[in-house]
Amino acid sequence: MNAYIITIGDEILTGQTLNTNAGFIGERLADIQINIRKASIVGDNEEDILNEFQASWKNNDLVIVTGGLGPTHDDITRQCVVKFFNTELEKNEDVLYDIKALFQKSGREVTKINQNQALIPKIAKVIRNYLGTAPGMWIEKNNKIFIALPGVPFEMTAMMKNYVVPHLEEKLQKNTVIKRSILQTTGIFESALYEKLGDINELLSGSKLAFLPTQQGVRLRITVEEADEESAKNKLSEIEQKIKSKAGRFIFATNDVLLEEVVGRMLKERGLKIALAESCTGGYISHLLTNIPGSSNYFERGIVSYSNAAKVEVLKVNEDTIAEYGAVSLEIARQMAEGAKATSGADIGLSVTGILGPTGAVPGKPVGLVYIGFCDETVCTAKKFTFGEDRIINKQRTAQAALEMVRRSLLGIPYDD
Amino acid sequence: MNAYIITIGDEILTGQTLNTNAGFIGERLADIQINIRKASIVGDNEEDILNEFQASWKNNDLVIVTGGLGPTHDDITRQCVVKFFNTELEKNEDVLYDIKALFQKSGREVTKINQNQALIPKIAKVIRNYLGTAPGMWIEKNNKIFIALPGVPFEMTAMMKNYVVPHLEEKLQKNTVIKRSILQTTGIFESALYEKLGDINELLSGSKLAFLPTQQGVRLRITVEEADEESAKNKLSEIEQKIKSKAGRFIFATNDVLLEEVVGRMLKERGLKIALAESCTGGYISHLLTNIPGSSNYFERGIVSYSNAAKVEVLKVNEDTIAEYGAVSLEIARQMAEGAKATSGADIGLSVTGILGPTGAVPGKPVGLVYIGFCDETVCTAKKFTFGEDRIINKQRTAQAALEMVRRSLLGIPYDD
Numbered sequence: 001m002n003a004y005i006i007t008i009g010d011e012i013l014t015g016q017t018l019n020t021n022a023g024f025i026g027e028r029l030a031d032i033q034i035n036i037r038k039a040s041i042v043g044d045n046e047e048d049i050l051n052e053f054q055a056s057w058k059n060n061d062l063v064i065v066t067g068g069l070g071p072t073h074d075d076i077t078r079q080c081v082v083k084f085f086n087t088e089l090e091k092n093e094d095v096l097y098d099i100k101a102l103f104q105k106s107g108r109e110v111t112k113i114n115q116n117q118a119l120i121p122k123i124a125k126v127i128r129n130y131l132g133t134a135p136g137m138w139i140e141k142n143n144k145i146f147i148a149l150p151g152v153p154f155e156m157t158a159m160m161k162n163y164v165v166p167h168l169e170e171k172l173q174k175n176t177v178i179k180r181s182i183l184q185t186t187g188i189f190e191s192a193l194y195e196k197l198g199d200i201n202e203l204l205s206g207s208k209l210a211f212l213p214t215q216q217g218v219r220l221r222i223t224v225e226e227a228d229e230e231s232a233k234n235k236l237s238e239i240e241q242k243i244k245s246k247a248g249r250f251i252f253a254t255n256d257v258l259l260e261e262v263v264g265r266m267l268k269e270r271g272l273k274i275a276l277a278e279s280c281t282g283g284y285i286s287h288l289l290t291n292i293p294g295s296s297n298y299f300e301r302g303i304v305s306y307s308n309a310a311k312v313e314v315l316k317v318n319e320d321t322i323a324e325y326g327a328v329s330l331e332i333a334r335q336m337a338e339g340a341k342a343t344s345g346a347d348i349g350l351s352v353t354g355i356l357g358p359t360g361a362v363p364g365k366p367v368g369l370v371y372i373g374f375c376d377e378t379v380c381t382a383k384k385f386t387f388g389e390d391r392i393i394n395k396q397r398t399a400q401a402a403l404e405m406v407r408r409s410l411l412g413i414p415y416d417d
Numbered sequence: 418m419n420a421y422i423i424t425i426g427d428e429i430l431t432g433q434t435l436n437t438n439a440g441f442i443g444e445r446l447a448d449i450q451i452n453i454r455k456a457s458i459v460g461d462n463e464e465d466i467l468n469e470f471q472a473s474w475k476n477n478d479l480v481i482v483t484g485g486l487g488p489t490h491d492d493i494t495r496q497c498v499v500k501f502f503n504t505e506l507e508k509n510e511d512v513l514y515d516i517k518a519l520f521q522k523s524g525r526e527v528t529k530i531n532q533n534q535a536l537i538p539k540i541a542k543v544i545r546n547y548l549g550t551a552p553g554m555w556i557e558k559n560n561k562i563f564i565a566l567p568g569v570p571f572e573m574t575a576m577m578k579n580y581v582v583p584h585l586e587e588k589l590q591k592n593t594v595i596k597r598s599i600l601q602t603t604g605i606f607e608s609a610l611y612e613k614l615g616d617i618n619e620l621l622s623g624s625k626l627a628f629l630p631t632q633q634g635v636r637l638r639i640t641v642e643e644a645d646e647e648s649a650k651n652k653l654s655e656i657e658q659k660i661k662s663k664a665g666r667f668i669f670a671t672n673d674v675l676l677e678e679v680v681g682r683m684l685k686e687r688g689l690k691i692a693l694a695e696s697c698t699g700g701y702i703s704h705l706l707t708n709i710p711g712s713s714n715y716f717e718r719g720i721v722s723y724s725n726a727a728k729v730e731v732l733k734v735n736e737d738t739i740a741e742y743g744a745v746s747l748e749i750a751r752q753m754a755e756g757a758k759a760t761s762g763a764d765i766g767l768s769v770t771g772i773l774g775p776t777g778a779v780p781g782k783p784v785g786l787v788y789i790g791f792c793d794e795t796v797c798t799a800k801k802f803t804f805g806e807d808r809i810i811n812k813q814r815t816a817q818a819a820l821e822m823v824r825r826s827l828l829g830i831p832y833d834d
Contacts, residue, residue, distance in 0.1 A: 303721070
């Protein structure tokens with residue numbers, strides 16, 4: 001099955017809005033092994049849209065269009081669909097119901113232009129939109145499929161996941177079932193991880209594994225294709241288990257869970273509270289932890305001790321130790337973590353001190369040098385890290401390493417390769 | 418001049434890499450009033466690329482291609498250019514020099530496949546790439562222009578800015594000069610800002626003004642087109658002055674400067690130090706301020722006082738006041754700012770306390786309620802804000818409002834509409 005993705009909108013063409021829709025759809029289609037032949041963007045004008053419908057429909061089995069389904073005069077995708085398929089509009093009661101429900105929820109009156117969105121080309125099946133007023137359309141003709149979805153990303157993604165992908169999988173009438181999962185690792189380089197996994201072919205026995213490196217770690221994407229649901233599930237779980245047995249301590253989550261969520265959940269489950277002492281990360285780790293709803297259950301406080309005075313006054317770090325070793329040192333990281341714990345009464349103290357750049361390097365202490373400290377009831381320790389040149393990326397890598405330090409400490413996993 | 422933008426790469430088509438290049442190029446072309454007719458993405462295969470070259474070249478005056486210029490076997494844009502224009506490759510000494518210089522800088526030997534990147538289609542002028550090994554190409558034929566650029570964003574953007582845009586402007590042979598600037602506002606709604614500006618046509622007298630709303634404020638983009646450089650400059654400055662006279666206090670920066678940079682610069686110039694007391698933003702404001710290199714000059718410390726204990730112990734907030742008004746209140750915001758200043762010895766104390774959601778609302782205190790406190794040598798005050806439902810967006814809006822409170826206080830501008 002060859003696919004063609006069309007994004008409609010002047011604002012995309014002129015770069016005012018980033019085209020995230022085409023990439024999302026491309027990824028989902030690739031997931032179910034549909035071959036994406038081409039993607040295009042055209043502006044909000046009828047001639048260009050109709051030309052694009054023609055060109056895409058001619059040589060492909062599947063066309064997915066996003067955008068231009070809103071209620072105002074510059075949204076013309078629906079009228080182009082009517083022209084292209086030589087059909088007409090008719091009122092759809094389900095859609096009208098959805099639109100009314102949506103307005104009711106926010107206590108507003110349904111406007112006339114929104115009511116008009118319930119007019120659907122006769123040839124189309126409706127893809128209902130529970131998050132917005134623009135319904136999607138699914139059209140089948142000459143053994144080909146044409147799909148139109150709204151351009152608002154969170155509406156489009158929900159409709160892709162809940163309707164389009166399952167219905168396409170059905171159409172593909174595969175004799176096989178494809179399943180996928182991602183194991184997220186951190187604290188290990190791609191090459192080292194690759195080596196740890198040993199004989200990849202033996203590990204996979206026909207399934208697929210992609211290494212997707214990011215600044216925060218390597219994501220392992222497993223894809224299995226088996227005769228039925230049950231064996232796909234078993235195969236996936238079998239490969240996951242094999243990988244975990246070889247590199248389990250580096251894996252912090254399955255699929256799209258953030259490390260700060262994992263750590264937060266662990267703290268909550270164990271009834272532990274954490275206090276932060278951040279120097280170089282300037283509050284970023286506290287920010288990440290408190291992005292998670294409900295984090296007040298386990299996040300006690302954070303101290304952004306940028307100045308030495310803050311380290312001494314708030315965290316009770318020893319002034320003489322700063323004078324002897326410098327503020328960026330293993331000793332100070334340990335004392336900061338200890339101080340965060342002791343002064344707050346939290347169960348865990350976590351600290352970072354380092355030089356993120358571009359300035360601040362001194363002889364023997366280059367940009368990228370970071371110390372992370374961790375103290376709980378039983379241990380009080382610190383570890384040295386060496387990151388890169390970029391200030392913002394260094395912040396991200398330091399935060400990830402610090403959170404990983406908490407995760408491994410709580411699990412009793414040593415933090416080294 | 419009609420333009421067509423082509424992005425080449427399987428990783429873009431399947432959504433593994435987000436297509437930021439097409440948007441960037443679209444924006445730059447729109448800037449110089451070139452009409453972007455269409456953008457497309459095709460994978461790394463010769464047939465699709467050649468078809469795309471054909472389709473784009475037929476009906477447009479300008480084609481810009483990015484991607485597929487790397488040194489490995491799956492980079493085939495150059496060979497497609499050779500076929501499409503029926504030309505051949507020849508060695509280019511300038512490019513070879515650039516490649517060698519680049520390798521020398523990092524102390525590596527130039528590899529054979531990188532040397533081959535100095536082979537350029539005879540028909541093309543070279544667009545030199547000082548940041549990577551893949552040169553760009555500029556081809557003119559039949560009064561049309563074909564441009565190929567590497568896909569690596571920072572290489573492509575530098576080549577667009579330094580070569581492509583100026584050369585296109587020359588080609589356009591306009592008798593006019595176009596100039597642009599952006600005034601960034603915050604703390605005022607689009608509609609209110611629009612009203613403040615009064616008669617837009619009179620204000621602009623033929624120039625253009627776009628309102629670009631974001632979560633953090635409204636960006637005003639001014640575009641003037643005049644007979645020469647001098648009058649364009651004058652006209653731009655004249656409009657900027659008029660807008661400033663009507664809404665000056667909402668404008669925190671010209672062009673792409675961040676509010677935290679503006680505030681940081683002001684603090685540094687005045688020799689002031691700031692201390693933060695963050696509750697609901699969880700360290701995010703400290704994080705933003707410390708993203709700016711050199712912020713240790715003015716950022717003294719930050720206290721993420723998530724718990725009431727932290728507010729009382731570290732910031733010396735009055736326990737009885739918390740009991741009386743609650744931790745999310747005007748009184749506590751003021752006390753937190755006062756405490757941040759007093760306990761740190763900084764010149765300014767800035768505080769936030771609020772309910773960002775999704776949970777935490779209580780009768781009379783809905784999600785989105787935020788208080789921001791500010792204290793310096795002369796004033797100690799707090800202000801109430803009402804934001805929306807989304808936790809992360811609320812964090813961003815709160816941070817922006819807090820930084821704006823510092824900016825306006827330092828300038829003696831009242832914080833209201």
